Amino acid sequence: MSTRADELINEYLDRLEEELADFPSTRRRELVQEISAHIAEARASLENEDEASIRNLLDRMGDPADIAAEAAGPPPAEASRRPEAIVQEPRAGAIEIGALVLLLIGGLVLPVIGWIVGVVLLWVSSAWTLPQKLLGTLVVPGGLALPIGLGVLATSSATCVQVPLPATPNAMACSSGGSGG
């Protein structure tokens, strides 16, 4: 029986050694040595040694893979998942900042071309979705929507339509507030 027990224990220690293959040899030797001493001690305290009791003893030691995982470092579950999620989150890089700056004021610094470069950067970036990119191209100040809209208005009803400026409603609100008080 003792040879079968030795076999089982040696198999276990071999598997442990394999699982620890990536560790520096001093750490690996140290862990295997201590765990093998633990097994010897537990084995000596068995009341009667048979295959079942040896298997039970090795079960209590745990899967060599778990021991290696513990040796590899703390919290395999939580901590290793979270930083990944943070890394994957889109962050404002040079391209994104450049796109925003050029879309907003690029046209003022370098007429048309500045804005076009901004649009190119906008579409190159992976931080925005397709609808957001369309929105950015058409609507952001200097975008295509305003010139196109103005062009349509100018040709269809050039005589009577005034372009509503953003300031107008505010001005009206102010004047009405003033007369009331």
Added chain:
Amino acid sequence: MVATQDALLAQMRRGTLQYCVLSLLADEERYGFDLVRGLAELDGMVTSEGTIYPLLSRLRRDGLVESNWQESPSGPPRRYYRLTNAGRAALDAFRLEWRRFRDAVDHFVERTDER
């Protein structure tokens, strides 16, 4: 629910186990097998005994415990672990935090229980 509760328990055990080990070493030096037996006396603290050794190795590298080999009356030599000053300080700090945390959780959990 059961699966997540198991995971939660595993995490809580993982987070507190090293302080249980430091506590066991607070008054006397012990060797690995003896430590494991001490932990196993309380249900649920150790699920796989072998994982104590990587933990001890980490505590040693962090300077919280130190060890030396001693001859055993029977069988191979044993590695005895004892607390360092840094280990004692870490244990004291944890005790303080743990009491505060435990009392806070008890405050809610135990009261709900009585209803």
